[in-house]
Amino acid sequence: QVQLVESGGGLVQAGGSLRLSCAASGRTFSSCNMGWFRQAPGKERDFVATITRSGAITSYADSVKGRFTISRDNAKNTVYLQMNSLKPEDTAVYYCACRRTLYDHTWSTKPNDYDNWGQGTQVTVSS
Numbered sequence: 797q798v799q800l801v802e803s804g805g806g807l808v809q810a811g812g813s814l815r816l817s818c819a820a821s822g823r824t825f826s827s828c829n830m831g832w833f834r835q836a837p838g839k840e841r842d843f844v845a846t847i848t849r850s851g852a853i854t855s856y857a858d859s860v861k862g863r864f865t866i867s868r869d870n871a872k873n874t875v876y877l878q879m880n881s882l883k884p885e886d887t888a889v890y891y892c893a894c895r896r897t898l899y900d901h902t903w904s905t906k907p908n909d910y911d912n913w914g915q916g917t918q919v920t921v922s923s
Contacts, residue, residue, distance in 0.1 A: 797912065798825060798912050799822065800818055800894060801820075802816060802891065802892050802916060805919045806919070807922065808920070808921055808922070809921070810921055811881060812882050813882065814879045814882065816877040816892075818874065818877075819872075820874070820894065821873070826870045827849060828849060828895060829848050829894075829903045829904070830846065830892060831845065831895065832846070832866060832875075832877045832890060833892075834889065834890045835888055835891070836888040836889075841907050843905040844856070844857055844864065845860065845864055846904070846905065847866045854866050859885075863880050864878065865880075877890070879919070884923045887921050888919060889917065891913055891914055892914045893907070893913045894910060894912040894913075896911050
């Protein structure tokens with residue numbers, strides 16, 4: 797089991813930047829394909845980005861491609877989400893999640909495929 801704690805959320809003006817962090821406890825972080833998801837009030841939890849356990853493969857939702865960058869540091873048991881050129885429609889609670897796997901190629905954009913979740917961090921972008 798891996799425990800995940802997100803940080804770095806806050807209030808920012810449109811066009812600004814934030815970097816979210818997700819710290820994992822336990823020795824299984826390197827076995828996780830990691831994902832970032834977000835959920836706005838009254839909406840479903842949506843995929844934002846994913847990175848495989850090796851860091852070799854990343855994938856992004858079309859809505860954030862070119863603006864957001866996911867990365868990880870396995871030595872620090874941490875995954876990051878750098879968010880640039882933020883828009884009001886990026887406002888949501890952001891969650892990181894772990895999909896435990898032996899293989900890079902099992903990365904997923906579906907929330908139900910993930911095994912462990914953090915508590916979320918609020919990102920608010922003002923216009």
